Amino acid sequence: MAATTPLPVSTAPWKPDLKIAVLLGVVSALAVAALIPYLVQLMPDKFAKLPVPLPVLVVAQSLQALVLMGLTSLAGLRMGRRVGLGAPLLQRWINREPLVIAPRPLQAILLGVAAALGVVALSAGIDPFLPPMLHPPAKSGAGESALNGFLASFYGGIAEELQLRLFLMTLMVWLVAVLRKARPSPRVYGIAIAMAALLFGVGHLPAADHVWGLDAVVVVRTVLLNSIAGLAFGWLYWKRGLEMAILAHFSADIVLHVLAPLVAKAA
Structure with a gap:
């Protein structure tokens, strides 16, 4: 049997991770506020029945995100130190820690664009089989729709990654590491990536239900397309x-929610 690498015990203090978690909580709160115009466009009927004024809702949701995202980010950062996951650039910039991973931003951009183009290509084959929309999005000009999509992209990029990758994926890897008392194998990371991607797809089902209702095609489309991006x-x-x-x-998200609407309006 192959020897396993013992799981390191993290001796890093809490304060450096807390500083990063507070920052992530703040930007998450701003991202939630930026998401609201997109949601109003997507679900105008629901927002027309709000029991409170829209500004009050925005403030309440943003404060909730500040607390919840800050706490989950702190948990993810702490767990990540034991399994080699985390936010290396923020740890470098804020806490002056050594940079242990090469960031390669161009690779990240190209992989994100490729994932979006894959989603668009698969959508073209699946969308003709979708049922009629139950609640079509409110009509608006191309620039307005693209602007809402741009603002919503901050929520997808920041808040969803904090939830699905920094917290949930890290938690799954950390649990395996703690149970086995050894650093996880690449297979464990791969399974955690796949499970987080699947849950990422499932998390988009409520929005799909609002637009089409949930039949087999809608469920498969929603989970499949989002899971592909989640794997990347x-x-x-x-x-x-x-x-x-x-x-x-x-x-x-820029490709899917900004460029795609502009191209559709121009066609």
Whole structure:
């Protein structure tokens, strides 16, 4: 039987990770506020029935994101130190820690764009089989729609990566490491990437349900397309760090939610 590498015990203090977690909580709060115009465009019927004024909702949701994302980021950073995952650029810039991973931002951008183009290509084959929309998005000008998509891309790139990669994927790898008392094998990271990607796809089902309702085609389309992108983001998180996963996710969303609407309007 092959020898396993003992799991290192993290002796790093909490304060450096706390500083990064606070920063991530703040930018997540801003990303949630930026997401609201896109949601209003996607679900105008629901926002027309709000029991509170829209600005109050924005502030409440942003404060909630500040706390929840800050706490989950702190947990992800702490767990990540024991399994080689984390935010190397932020750890370098904020805490002056050695940079242990080559970031390669161009690779992240190209992989994010490639994932988005793959989603577009698969959508072209699946979308003709979708049921009629139950709640078509509100009509708007091309620039307005693209602007909302641009603002929403910050939520996808930042908040979703904090939830799915920094916290959830790290948690899965960390649990295996703790149970085995050894540094996980590449297979463990691969399984965690796949599971986080699958959950990333499942997490988009409520929005799909609002637009089409959930039949077999809608479920397969939603989970499959988002999981493909999630695999790319998970691999980048493992090999290049959180920042490159965020950059790739943001790049993919720019293609899907900014360039695609502009091209559709121009056609």
